[in-house]
Amino acid sequence: MTAQATSRNSGQYISPARERAMGVFFLIVAAAMWFFFLRTTEPGVMTTFGMTPGGSKVKAPDWVFETALALQVLIFLTAFLGVYQLARGFKQYTNLVLGIVSGFFIFAFLAWGTSGVSLNLAGLLRVMVIRSVPLTLGALSGILCERSGVFNIAIEGMMLTAAFTATLFGSVTHNLWIGLVTGMLSGLLLGGVLAVLAIKYKVNQIIAGTVINIFSTGLTSFLSAKFLQKYQHLNDPGRFPNWDFPGLSQIPFIGPIFFSHNLYVYAMYVLVVVLTVALFYTRWGLRLRSVGEHPKAADTLGIPVNRTRYMAVLLGGLVAGFAGTYFTLGSVGRFDEVLTAGRGFIALAAMIFGNWNPFGAFGAGLLFGFSDSLAGKLTILRVPIHNKFLEMAPYLVTIIVLAGVIGRAQPPAAGGKPYEKE
Amino acid sequence: MRNLGQQPAQSLRGFFIFLEEVRRSPLTVTFLAIFTGLFLGGIIAALSSEPMYEAFRLSVGEGLKAGAQAAWNTYRALFLGAFGDPVKISAAFASGDWLQINRALSPFFESLVQATPYIFAGLAVAFGFRVGLFNIGAEGQIFVGALAAVWAGVFIKGLPALVHAPLAFLIGGLGGALWGFVPGWLKAKTGAHEVIITIMMNYVAFRLSEYLLTGYLRDPNKTTPISAPIETTAWIPRLFPDPNRFHWGFFIALGIAYLVYLLLFKTTWGFELRTVGANPHAAHYAGMNIVRSTVITMSLSGMLAGFAGANEVLGVNRNLGVAFSSGYGFDSIALALLGNSHPLGVVLAALLFGFLRNGAIQMQLTAGIPIDIISIIQAMILAFIAAPAIIRTLYRLKPPKEVELTVRSEGETA
Numbered sequence: 001m002t003a004q005a006t007s008r009n010s011g012q013y014i015s016p017a018r019e020r021a022m023g024v025f026f027l028i029v030a031a032a033m034w035f036f037f038l039r040t041t042e043p044g045v046m047t048t049f050g051m052t053p054g055g056s057k058v059k060a061p062d063w064v065f066e067t068a069l070a071l072q073v074l075i076f077l078t079a080f081l082g083v084y085q086l087a088r089g090f091k092q093y094t095n096l097v098l099g100i101v102s103g104f105f106i107f108a109f110l111a112w113g114t115s116g117v118s119l120n121l122a123g124l125l126r127v128m129v130i131r132s133v134p135l136t137l138g139a140l141s142g143i144l145c146e147r148s149g150v151f152n153i154a155i156e157g158m159m160l161t162a163a164f165t166a167t168l169f170g171s172v173t174h175n176l177w178i179g180l181v182t183g184m185l186s187g188l189l190l191g192g193v194l195a196v197l198a199i200k201y202k203v204n205q206i207i208a209g210t211v212i213n214i215f216s217t218g219l220t221s222f223l224s225a226k227f228l229q230k231y232q233h234l235n236d237p238g239r240f241p242n243w244d245f246p247g248l249s250q251i252p253f254i255g256p257i258f259f260s261h262n263l264y265v266y267a268m269y270v271l272v273v274v275l276t277v278a279l280f281y282t283r284w285g286l287r288l289r290s291v292g293e294h295p296k297a298a299d300t301l302g303i304p305v306n307r308t309r310y311m312a313v314l315l316g317g318l319v320a321g322f323a324g325t326y327f328t329l330g331s332v333g334r335f336d337e338v339l340t341a342g343r344g345f346i347a348l349a350a351m352i353f354g355n356w357n358p359f360g361a362f363g364a365g366l367l368f369g370f371s372d373s374l375a376g377k378l379t380i381l382r383v384p385i386h387n388k389f390l391e392m393a394p395y396l397v398t399i400i401v402l403a404g405v406i407g408r409a410q411p412p413a414a415g416g417k418p419y420e421k422e
Numbered sequence: 423m424r425n426l427g428q429q430p431a432q433s434l435r436g437f438f439i440f441l442e443e444v445r446r447s448p449l450t451v452t453f454l455a456i457f458t459g460l461f462l463g464g465i466i467a468a469l470s471s472e473p474m475y476e477a478f479r480l481s482v483g484e485g486l487k488a489g490a491q492a493a494w495n496t497y498r499a500l501f502l503g504a505f506g507d508p509v510k511i512s513a514a515f516a517s518g519d520w521l522q523i524n525r526a527l528s529p530f531f532e533s534l535v536q537a538t539p540y541i542f543a544g545l546a547v548a549f550g551f552r553v554g555l556f557n558i559g560a561e562g563q564i565f566v567g568a569l570a571a572v573w574a575g576v577f578i579k580g581l582p583a584l585v586h587a588p589l590a591f592l593i594g595g596l597g598g599a600l601w602g603f604v605p606g607w608l609k610a611k612t613g614a615h616e617v618i619i620t621i622m623m624n625y626v627a628f629r630l631s632e633y634l635l636t637g638y639l640r641d642p643n644k645t646t647p648i649s650a651p652i653e654t655t656a657w658i659p660r661l662f663p664d665p666n667r668f669h670w671g672f673f674i675a676l677g678i679a680y681l682v683y684l685l686l687f688k689t690t691w692g693f694e695l696r697t698v699g700a701n702p703h704a705a706h707y708a709g710m711n712i713v714r715s716t717v718i719t720m721s722l723s724g725m726l727a728g729f730a731g732a733n734e735v736l737g738v739n740r741n742l743g744v745a746f747s748s749g750y751g752f753d754s755i756a757l758a759l760l761g762n763s764h765p766l767g768v769v770l771a772a773l774l775f776g777f778l779r780n781g782a783i784q785m786q787l788t789a790g791i792p793i794d795i796i797s798i799i800q801a802m803i804l805a806f807i808a809a810p811a812i813i814r815t816l817y818r819l820k821p822p823k824e825v826e827l828t829v830r831s832e833g834e835t836a
Contacts, residue, residue: 399608
């Protein structure tokens, strides 16, 4: 218990055995880049990355470079990092370096896949940001609940219900904002259901989440089949328009990727920062986390455990509701049965991969969004990987992280246990 | 109630004791949970019927009548779909024509067909519950079981039916076992939470099935991603001519439920597993091997779910398409709890769910009420079973004498 608490506060402690394993791993990555990419690349072939997303007014010139040369540089850098790791060690920065090496590998893969053809890199990254929205927001909902000690596997159900509610009310009132608010309220309501089942009735939290997931899938599919299919005007809420962030959106390459989106993307940026500050730099956040780590100690200090948990789960429901409205008001503009398609569970994965940390979840959301975005472009690249395997990637990565192969996930210590006062 | 009529006072007291027992019995909660779920489902059916709102414009009484009518129609269609039309059945028996009888009774048998995968998947989840493990991955294990079984059914050729069908069934079970083994092994070795791992494994299984069905397993002669039909030797035989799809899988499921019962309650090994589930610390100090029981339980649980997939492929569909199992795995969580994680309870709950599901399919065709209403009903039943306090408050029941089985599902193994 104490070891866990200290390790979380004082950065991550990396055991020497793991440091060595990581060094060897970096070298293997370098070797793999040579074996799979460089070996099969003809010298002199060029890679062309488009740096302007389709339809953007902010132009940037294409980036053309020689594939083999870029691969050589990347392999050299990766091998250097591996040797350095073995010789001296990056200590607490090991995970950061692991991220850099993974980035190198992905870039090498893209450069190799694009050799001789052209790929719109900016478009790919723009779609990555868009796809990351529901994943990151869903993960934030999970973080709020789980940091307070309540498992929330119902993110999927909450998002689905909110997507439906937002569509219905947005269409009826012809007002996007009413749709947004009612969608969020429906998330809040389901958060309340989860809280009452898990905290008041002490139902196993996985079962409580399953109840909400089955119920939401059933209810939204039922109502959609019964009404939305028949009365199409009830299924036409419209969408939030794109808004160029003044100044920042004019930066070539960066601007169109990050600062030319609708409400949801900006809300995601804001929420990630706000939640980080609230959870880790305020008294409120400290109390919330203490309830999730050691409720008895928190109770002894006079923190109302169950009330704190209620508040956290309700807020989590609100955030999940917001994430759900994205699917209709921020994306396709109409509701279809089960349109979340398991995104709530990828959000769960992003939460774990991000180590129950808002910025970590954002990073994981971007990574999973990238694999999603790339899966759609694989046919252009003609690489011998099926897009179904890229779609599996978030789940596989989460299993690997949970199993502690690369980095160790540290869930809140009291997660999943109802608190009983003695 | 035997002494009714002997002495009024005594018999009255007997009745009250009986009533007291009923109010304390966990079974009462189960029945009331089902009843309440069905009742609320009726209300939802009423609320979503347009005639009711039109009738409310006339008067409140008319509105209530129309609402009750809508709920009645829903459940009537559900019942007729699940059991068959009594009028038709009696007419068929009166005519004495086998073809007619078969056709009139086929809704009933179709419900049993729908219940069969529920039995397997429910046993899978219940078995995990008994050992304190939450296998939420039955859905993925069903998919992998079906993939393995269809592989065995299509690509193994030239075996006699007596060998081929059981072999394909077992291979399906092994596929599911593999999908259960991975989370079990990871949980035992690294403490990774089996709930999250099995959720992730579900989605890996879905993507894997899409990949295989658009590639390796795909029937090249079809435009849709669907496997080739399995060899006739791999079929689990049906008992009656078409359209009745009732097959031997139902009896296999009952047999396996009995085997699970024997294993859990009549062997030392089962006792050990249940002890690990009830109190892992005590089990550990008693020298029981928690790592081994976790791995074996998850593998066996996966195997049972894999049987569900194999059963669907070999007995019902005889090929495999994308998204063939719509939610058997998730419903089975509700089912295992409803059956109190006991094989007999699971079989009964599976029959209920099978009848509900088949009835709802027919109801969608005849009355135009979307099948998803049964998901709503099942979710509510699950909520009431999981939180019996709600039902007890609602019906003023007394708390039970014995402690109910609770599911232990915490972060780490002991």
